[in-house]
Structure formats: structure tokens, C-alpha cells
Amino acid sequence: MNRRSEAHPRTTSRVFAPLLTVSLVFAACSSEVSGSPGTGDAGAPVPTGMPCEVVRTLTQNCVTCHGARLATGVRNHLLTREELLAPSAVNPAQSYLQRAILRMRNTTAASMPPNTHLPDSDIAPLEAWLAAGTPAAECSTDAGAPTVDASYVPGEDLPCEVQQLLSSECTSCHSSPPRNGADISLLTRADLMAPSAVQPGATVAQRAVARMTASAMMMPPGGNLSAARIQGFVDWVAAGAPGTNCEAPVVDPFAAAEQCTTMRTWTSGNRGSASMNPGQACIACHSRMRGPFYNFAGTVYASAHEPNNCNGASGASPERVTVEIRGADGMTLRLTPNSVGNFATRSTVMMPYTVRVLVGDRERRMNTPQMDGDCNTCHSQAGENDSPGRIILP
Ligand code: HEC
Ligand code: HEC
Ligand code: HEC
Ligand code: HEC
Numbered sequence: 001m002n003r004r005s006e007a008h009p010r011t012t013s014r015v016f017a018p019l020l021t022v023s024l025v026f027a028a029c030s031s032e033v034s035g036s037p038g039t040g041d042a043g044a045p046v047p048t049g050m051p052c053e054v055v056r057t058l059t060q061n062c063v064t065c066h067g068a069r070l071a072t073g074v075r076n077h078l079l080t081r082e083e084l085l086a087p088s089a090v091n092p093a094q095s096y097l098q099r100a101i102l103r104m105r106n107t108t109a110a111s112m113p114p115n116t117h118l119p120d121s122d123i124a125p126l127e128a129w130l131a132a133g134t135p136a137a138e139c140s141t142d143a144g145a146p147t148v149d150a151s152y153v154p155g156e157d158l159p160c161e162v163q164q165l166l167s168s169e170c171t172s173c174h175s176s177p178p179r180n181g182a183d184i185s186l187l188t189r190a191d192l193m194a195p196s197a198v199q200p201g202a203t204v205a206q207r208a209v210a211r212m213t214a215s216a217m218m219m220p221p222g223g224n225l226s227a228a229r230i231q232g233f234v235d236w237v238a239a240g241a242p243g244t245n246c247e248a249p250v251v252d253p254f255a256a257a258e259q260c261t262t263m264r265t266w267t268s269g270n271r272g273s274a275s276m277n278p279g280q281a282c283i284a285c286h287s288r289m290r291g292p293f294y295n296f297a298g299t300v301y302a303s304a305h306e307p308n309n310c311n312g313a314s315g316a317s318p319e320r321v322t323v324e325i326r327g328a329d330g331m332t333l334r335l336t337p338n339s340v341g342n343f344a345t346r347s348t349v350m351m352p353y354t355v356r357v358l359v360g361d362r363e364r365r366m367n368t369p370q371m372d373g374d375c376n377t378c379h380s381q382a383g384e385n386d387s388p389g390r391i392i393l394p
Pocket of ligand 4: 357388
């Protein structure tokens with residue numbers, strides 16, 4: 001195993017973890033320049049020279065591979081305006097920005113990020129910037145000390161679905177104070193219950209429904225959110241927008257305490273079994289002690305800091321769990337953990353790989369490409385090599 005000698009791009013991700021959680025704050029445009037171009041104070045790549053919305057898309061979706069350190073197989077940085085405007089190697093008649101848009105819009109396996117179809121709202125800012133002639137702009141991100149500004153987080157007196165819709169689709173403009181030309185904040189129930197200035201007799205919440213379902217003057221601008229996406233919001237408004245607490249507030253699962261959720265432990269030492277030594281690094285021990293050879297193996301848990309030998313989460317019940325390992329060429333392996341959360345396979349994919357853990361329509365993603373398939377070496381109880389802890393259920 002070569003895990004420690006490989007130059008993994010994961011150092012970047014560690015520095016980025018706090019930034020991703022404040023992506024909404026990123027959208028706060030200002031004309032100040034902070035930090036040195038291209039890097040934050042800890043070397044974290046921060047795209048510069050472009051509007052905040054573009055910075056946000058690149059930061060959330062691209063810099064793990066196209067950042068200061070390029071992931072395997074990647075040849076172009078996407079960190080500065082100059083890098084985006086440079087002629088691309090693939091087609092010198094097109095800039096990397098144009099290529100980026102083409103790749104993000106692509107519906108084939110060649111999409112960027114690989115095998116992901118980003119929502120319109122992530123792509124539109126790049127297109128708008130290109131259409132405007134890519135004027136140089138600065139976005140103050142203060143990467144050194146990201147602070148979460150509570151004024152951008154929707155109020156806790158809203159149902160979760162409403163909170164989630166607002167924070168993912170609306171509060172980049174309808175913040176407090178509103179930005180990008182928006183005239184109102186959409187953060188709290190009080191904001192939504194306020195009388196509409198546009199339509200007397202209607203509340204802002206009713207206007208919000210109207211604007212999300214309109215065929216013209218759509219919200220978010222250029223939106224077209226699916227009916228399913230906005231259903232929770234529509235139902236809530238139809239029910240009179242009752243004050244409710246979000247029952248599942250957004251919490252950091254890696255802040256969880258140490259515990260063995262199943263309260264069951266493997267006690268048979270190194271007796272060979274597919275349920276053996278959950279949580280321990282399978283491949284490392286097997287190569288030391290002549291166990292069977294695997295290319296990928298690990299354990300899925302219900303919470304983030306479970307001890308070794310504690311049985312993990314069943315891959316079959318109450319809902320089917322899938323660990324999807326995606327190779328650099330887009331080929332995937334789909335594994336179902338066993339009753340103690342262990343999974344292992346001799347099959348392989350083209351390195352480096354990324355991962356999604358899927359349950360129903362929920363997922364947790366490892367976007368940082370890795371070279372070593374021995375998941376639990378990094379996903380230990382505390383988390384090694386910058387990993388945040390165990391592989392957990394979404
Ligand atoms: C998981 C790693 C990964 C992520 C994340 C990623 N890329 Fe890439 N990108 C690659 C690899 C590998 C290549 C080179 C192979 C290829 O072109 O498919 C590449 C190449 C490119 C190229 C140059 C090739 C061309 O067609 O001109 C562009 C432009 C690009 N990516 C844009 C993006 C954008 C924009 C994002 C984010 C929205 C992104 N990438 C996210 C891995 C990644
Ligand atoms: C990219 C910025 C942006 C985003 C994102 C955005 N809005 Fe707006 N919004 C505006 C602007 C600009 C206005 C004022 C001009 C107008 O009314 O079109 C506005 C006005 C509004 C108004 C008040 C005007 C009226 O017709 O009553 C409502 C309600 C509204 N938006 C709802 C939403 C909702 C709901 C979302 C998310 C699903 C959203 N907006 C996302 C920019 C945005
Ligand atoms: C501390 C060492 C050690 C660790 C950690 C370990 N194993 Fe093993 N494993 C062994 C040894 C030694 C054998 C072969 C001896 C035997 O079969 O009794 C083995 C055998 C196996 C077998 C073959 C069983 C059979 O029926 O022959 C499976 C399956 C297996 N391990 C899965 C795993 C998985 C999955 C993990 C990680 C969650 C893991 N092991 C972690 C030492 C280990
Ligand atoms: C060399 C270390 C390393 C190895 C090996 C590794 N990971 Fe990761 N993993 C990380 C790091 C670092 C992160 C955090 C950054 C990120 O999400 O990309 C992470 C994040 C994750 C996440 C998302 C965390 C979250 O938010 O819940 C999942 C899921 C995951 N890994 C699954 C796996 C699986 C499955 C394997 C084995 C097939 C694996 N990882 C192997 C280092 C590793």
C-alpha cells in the first residue's frame with residue numbers, strides 16, 4: 001500500500017471543510033480584496049478575479065481537483081481569472097471558462113465534475129459572467145477566518161423543507177440585508193408573513209409561491225425549480241404557514257460523541273469472517289497476516305466516532321445502503337455493506353477514486369480523490385489523514 005507516499009490532494013479538503021459550510025456567506029460580494037491572489041492564508045485555494053457566484057461554484061465543485069494542487073489526470077487550474085480566460089488545451093479557440101461551461105452542461109459521462117450534473121443555479125453564474133464579457137471582479141472571502149453569519153441562515157421557526165429550500169435557492173440574494181437587487185429578506189417566518197409590497201392582501205410567502213411557479217419572472221431568476229422541489233414550501237403556505245421548529249436542524253454529524261450505536265462488538269479476534277474487526281483497516285492487516293486480498297474494504301457506521309470492533313450499521317435494514325466507488329474513468333463499483341456495516345471487494349476501478357454513500361435519495365460524498373482502497377485507515381474512530389471520522393450513513 002502506498003497511501004502515505006502518494007501525493008493526495010486531500011490536504012486541500014481539510015482546509016476547505018470550514019469554507020464549504022459557509023458557502024452562503026461566500027456569496028456576499030464586496031469590492032475588497034483579501035488574502036494573496038489564489039490562496040488563503042493556509043494555502044487554501046480561493047478562486048480570485050471573478051464574481052462571488054462564480055467563486056462559489058468553483059469552490060464547491062471544482063477546486064478539490066482543479067485547485068492549487070491538481071488531482072491525478074487534471075492539467076488545468078481553475079483558480080484565477082487568467083486561468084479561466086486562457087485558451088484551453090483541448091480546443092485553443094475556446095477558453096477554459098467556455099470549456100468549463102460546456103463540460104458542466106454536458107449530459108454525457110464527460111460532465112464536470114465527473115459524472116455529476118450540477119443544477120442550473122451553479123452553472124448560470126459562469127454563463128452570466130461570460131456573457132457580460134468576463135469583467136474582472138473581486139469577491140472578499142476572507143479565507144483565513146471564515147465566520148458563519150447567522151443572518152444568512154433561515155430561521156429555526158420554519159419547517160425543515162422550507163429552511164432547506166430557502167437556504168439553497170433564495171438566501172444568496174434574499175439575505176439580510178438583501179443583495180443582488182433583491183428587495184426583501186427571506187430568512188424568518190416573520191419575513192415570509194409580512195404583507196407583500198407588490199400584491200396588497202398577499203403575504204410574501206404567497207408571493208414566493210407565485211414567483212416560484214410563474215412562467216415569467218421566475219424565482220430564483222432562471223430557476224425552474226421542479227414541482228417536487230417546492231412542494232413542501234407550497235403545502236406549508238397552503239396550510240397557513242404555521243410556526244414550526246425544524247425537527248431535524250442542520251447539525252454537523254462529525255461533532256457527534258464517541259459511541260457504539262449498535263452496542264454490539266466483534267469478539268472473535270482474527271478469526272476470518274466477513275463480519276470481523278469492523279472499523280479496523282482490513283487491507284493493511286490482511287496483507288500483514290495473509291488474509292484474503294481486497295482492493296476496497298471498510299465499514300459504514302451510524303455515527304462519526306465509533307470505536308474499533310464495534311459493529312457498524314447494517315447495509316440492508318431499515319434501508320438499503322450502497323457504497324458507490326467511482327473510478328477516474330467514471331466506472332463505478334456498487335457495494336452493499338453486510339449486517340455489521342463491513343464491505344469488501346476484489347474488484348477495482350481506475351485510480352484515483354471518489355465515493356458516494358447512498359441511502360434512498362440521500363447521499364454523503366467523498367469528493368477528494370483517493371488512491372488507497374483501505375477506507376478505515378483514514379476513516380478511523382478519530383479520523384486519520386484529514387478524514388473527519390467514520391464513513392457514516394447519509
Ligand atoms: C474529481 C475531480 C474533478 C472535479 C471535482 C472537477 N474536475 Fe474538471 N477535470 C478532471 C479531470 C480528471 C480532467 C481531465 C480529463 C478530462 O478532460 O475529462 C478535467 C478536465 C477539466 C477541463 C479541461 C478539459 C476540457 O474539456 O477542456 C475543464 C474545463 C474542467 N475539467 C472543468 C471543471 C469544472 C468547471 C469543474 C467544477 C464545476 C470541474 N472540472 C471539477 C477532474 C475533475
Ligand atoms: C440571484 C438573486 C435571487 C435569488 C437567488 C432569488 N431571488 Fe427573489 N428576487 C430577486 C430580485 C432581484 C428581486 C426584485 C426584483 C423582482 O421582483 O424580480 C426579487 C424579488 C423577490 C420577491 C418579491 C417580489 C414579489 O414578486 O413579490 C419574492 C417573493 C421573491 N423574490 C422570492 C424568491 C424566492 C422564493 C427565491 C428562492 C426560491 C428567490 N426569490 C431567489 C433576486 C433573487
Ligand atoms: C487485525 C487483522 C485483521 C483485520 C483488521 C481484518 N482481518 Fe479479515 N482476516 C484476517 C486474517 C488473518 C484472515 C485469514 C484467517 C482466517 O480466515 O481465519 C482474515 C480473513 C477474512 C475473511 C475471509 C473469511 C473466510 O471465510 O475465509 C474475510 C471475508 C475478511 N477477513 C474480512 C475482513 C474485513 C471486511 C475486514 C475489515 C472490516 C477485516 N477482515 C479486517 C485478519 C484481519
Ligand atoms: C487516504 C485517506 C482516505 C481513504 C483511504 C478514504 N477516505 Fe474517505 N475521506 C477522506 C477525507 C480526507 C475526507 C474528507 C474530505 C472529502 O469529503 O472529500 C473523506 C470523506 C469521505 C466521505 C464523506 C464524509 C462525510 O461528509 O460524510 C465518505 C462517504 C467517504 N470518505 C468514504 C470513503 C470510502 C467508502 C472509502 C474507501 C473505499 C474512503 N472514504 C477512503 C480520506 C480518505
